[in-house]
Amino acid sequence: MRTLRWLVSAQKLCASARWLSGVEANKPQVKLVRMVHSSFTPAPPKANDTPKAVTPFEEHFSQQQKDKNSFVKVLNLFCGRDVRRRGHVEMIEAALRWMPEFGVEKDLQVYNKILDVFPKEVFVHRNFIQTMFNHYPRQQECAIKVLDQMETYGVVPDKNTIFLLTQTFGKLSHPVKKYRRLMYWFPKFKYANPFPVPAGIEADPVAMSKLCLERMAADKDGHITVYQLPSTEQCEDGTVIERTHLVGKYLCFIKPWQ
Template sequence: MKSLRLLVAAHRLCAGLRHLPAVEPHVARSQLLRAVHTSSSPGPPVNTPPSNTVAPFDDAFAKDQRDKASFIQVLDLFCGRDVRRRGHIELIEAALRWMPQFGVEKDLEVYNKLLDVFPKEVFVPRNFIQTLFLHYPRQQECAVRILDQMEFYGVTPNKHTYFLLVQTFGKLSHPVKKYQRMLYWFPRFKHTNPYPVPLDLQADPVALSRVCLERIAADRDARVTVYQLPCTEVCDDGTVQEHSHLVGIQSPDQISLLAEHDTKYPVIVEGPFPLWLKKTCVQYYVLRAEPGAKKKEEMDPERSLYYPLSLDLDLERDLAEDFTFDVDEVEEGQVYAMCMAGSGDERTLGKWINCLQESNPILGQLPVLFRLTSGPREVSLPVQEEDGESHKKEEARESSAEEDEEETRQNRRMEQ
């Protein structure tokens, strides 16, 4: 019976060879072997795009309405399209790029939904050798990238995340090890910062300035004062003038230090200095003094005849002394106050100095210097020249190039 089946199969192959066109023998042999050893893939047919087109995953996320519901809808449509979920790695990589634009980069539910896109129980190793080597490396690296982005945004995984990873890759896979390291280190580093940044930064510039100044100030007794709120004012001539916010902070110790400032030296307003709070950059200004501007207490030399309070001794340096530079021993000017303003011009900062005179009357006797650095400027395009001048310059360049070519030719002739 078995031999009969072989004869029937050989007869069918010979009949198929009769209908083949006349080609070279090795080409016909390769086509025959390809026809014999190739079988159709099981499962429903999938419409694959041609090789010169891009997978339409980026187009699926390019929507006008970008929120959590629309993001999850794209993932649900992909999961329900095909049982085998072909192209899941490309979809996950595109989803990771689009998450900040949808505002779901810190949502644990969305990350678990991304891990649920992987086919289940397909990439689990079946023996020791598969566990020893990286089984399905591209899929495991994609899952590790998801966990890396969770770590970057400070999202702590939960038990559902562990269940999805074990169901997809097994207990001894690299994504599960990454999950275990995150659960080990996240609770230990969660409360190490004594001055944590608020989770939700306020959009109000006055409230944001209050948070930033309280974070910069080293004294807990420092008081924040709002000198000016953002508003618009209509002048007598009908013009509209906008006033930016102006918020300052000063502690009682700074007030006492400013009262002891020597009137011979001026006070300096410096800035702006950048301060980053997550992805928000703000700028603040400082009222400070130069080194050595503090009043020196004059001591009476006859206060104690036997034990004088000050000795003027001119001692030479020893050869064994260290002349290296130490940052901790550098004298800097004392900081008297800080502020944050919407516009850092001298007019707005001058209002700040005038408001500080109510609690610091000595500012009326001190000269104030403004050392303000220019902010970021836009790149200015060069001025376009007139057509006539540009044409003359091009002609001059061409004539100089021709002269150089003639000189090189003459030099070559002389060398020959």
Template sequence: MRSLRLLITAQKLCARLRQMPAVEPHGARSQLLRAVHTSSSPGPPKSDPPKTVAPFEDAFAKDQRDKASFVQVLDMFCGRDVRRRGHVEMIEAALRWMPHFGVEKDIEVYNKLLDVFPKEVFIPRNFIQTMFLHYPRQQECAIRVLDQMEYYGVTPNRHTYFLLAQTFGKLSHPVKKYQRMMYWFPRFKHINPYPVPVDLEADPVALSKVCLARIAADRDAQVTVYQLPSSEVCEDGTVQEHQPLVGIQSPDQIALLAEHDPKYPVIVEGPFPLWLKKICVQYYVLRAEPAARKKEELDPERCFYYPLQLDLDLERDLGDDHSFNVDEVEEGPVYAMCMAGSGDERMLGKWIQCLQEANPVLGQLPVLFRLTSGPQEVSLPAQEEAKSAKEEARQSPTEEEEEMRQHRRMEQ
């Protein structure tokens, strides 16, 4: 009986244990409590964008490129983060994109770039920090901004000095660079007697006038527009475009052309390049050989032993060294210059015909054209190797052609 009771009690205990839920392990329970009562793991949340340095090249690659859009990108960067993280990369990218936006000569944009630096962070606190270039990367970036201003001829102002002193201190290297620029820029700003205009003309006729007046050494030279750019509809329905034709000639050149020896031809040479800032133009000259001048008849009463004129160099000293002699090469006289749109013989022949109105002697003189080809594109070495390989492949016979030749020889 006692054993029967023990069996019945054991069955009841097993039934109760089967109805109870399973006990969780201690590790899983602790992880659950930690997830509920503690914060999340360190790191940025998945929903928010990462706070890394953004690709600034994509920010500047816009369809609308002007000063307003450029300043807007800088304002967006300054308002994104108080600490201005990535300001050096931002300024370097902005310096590369400034010519594309047309703001490479705007002092306000350069001051806006210097304003991107955090203020009163890079100022040295003692003499040792000043001597060992405190925050060198930031100071070199500011010096690059001033170097680009110097390259494009932009003179800094007082606001530039205020930004540099507020950012790096009065004894920093960017401030010293600013002081050197302010010392030399005013002295060399107006030293060129023939300055290039600040804004070049977009009209080809007006640009040709500026270029020819700049080339001519005589201020009395007169610029003449022989043909304006236009288009004409021919009888067959084709449209013919007339290129501009502008020439220049001085009274002295007209007098020299009138004394030209008819035995020698006049020569039209060109094109010769002329650079004005980033614009390259080409001009042509009408010249003659050195022997084409008429020989002057000597006065029969003149005596070679007692010349009528003495050329004495009174500034010469006995101690001067005359051992190094330079052979003087005499060039022929230049009678006129022009700028033709197409620059072919037909256009230059029209220029010679227009010059005959003021120079009737051109109708009796032969004209020789010495025209060279314009600037050619430089081919890359890889392209040259590809071309040479194609030419060798064309010249070298293939295997099928060799087999055909051998088969024909066997048949013969």
């Protein structure tokens, strides 16, 4: 009986294949191209990027004074406007674009404030099927964008960050996995170089020379002396002579028998 069912099903498949071949013979051939998805390389966002959708809070960011207090004020205004916080994804994406303009792209408190914009306990998975699939994908991708920008600017998350992500998306969500990867690799790269490059390098040539001497000769007992500062001198014939700076470091060598 089972063999008879297989024969009947095979006959039906052959008939359908012949019908499809006869129909497709009269139609032009269409090639199907498989789309390959790849993630973008993380890079600092540009301030002049045009948003895909104009959000109502773009005007608030453009009109406010460019400092941290004004940035946080716009976020608090959005959170207090609606309890359900409709349009929070557009708001967070706009905030990420305007962070370099306000000078808060390396501030951990501001990033935690942006993550606090998400409604709490709404996007948490309820069963294992939702855990397997990307539950609320747009919101999770938006949170991953926030973590990507933190990674780009070298901002290390803290306990408040994981608390906000867990409260918003759950323990097994993709943003929490992204947080765990950051906390695994950031400490390793942080202590890999014993002489890390300072965050803010001054443009003054004398200060730059001092920094270079400190890195070339890492001796705490050494003393840096500035013998000559950069200056210009005008001669009687009108020519201008530029005198460069001269910086030196005195190292104290102690004999082993002393």
